[in-house]
Amino acid sequence: MQRVLVAGSSGSGKSTLAAELSRRLGLPYVELDSLFHGPGWVPRPRFLDDVRAVAAGHRWVSEWQYPEARPLLLARADTLIWLDFPRRHSVMHRVLRRSFRLAAFRTPMFNGNTERFRDWLNPEHPIRWAWSTHHQVRANVLAAVEQRPDLTVIRLGSPGQVRRWLRSVGRS
Secondary structure (H helix, E strand, O other): OOEEEEEEOOOOOHHHHHHHHHHHHOOOEEOHHHHHEOHHHOEOOOHHHHHHHHHHOOOEEEEOOOOOOHHHHHOOOOEEEEEOOOHHHHHHHHHHHHHHHHHHHOOOOHHHOOOOHHHHHOOOOHHHHHHHHHHHHHHHHHHHHHHOOOOEEEEEOOHHHHHHHHOOOOOO
């Protein structure tokens, strides 16, 4: 594993797993949300240029999200880890808990942005996004497998499977 993508719906733990893989494998971790969101949640104009630079690298781990970025990263990835969790119990529980914590404590995120409870009304808020796009992740992964039959795909269906799989991954 030298160029690793972590796929899953919002709230599945993509960033958490990518950061842990970075630590264990000694791979640079690039958080796509921090490349995408500028101050005030405004999309950064250099996002795709930054993604191209990441993809061109020899070693990295990142999340597989943002439709414009997916093909750039997929073309260079050697491994795709698919967090294929059930929507209702695993994903929604996680994204609700995370969003509540971020809004309640006004925890700074990407480029100083913070979440507020009123943001939950936005159709693109992670809670609503996780619910409405969960089914699309499967279609995206299956299309990637068809496009890249050489790609190593590791499908993990629960947080417990992730923990068990991580035990087999080297530590740096």
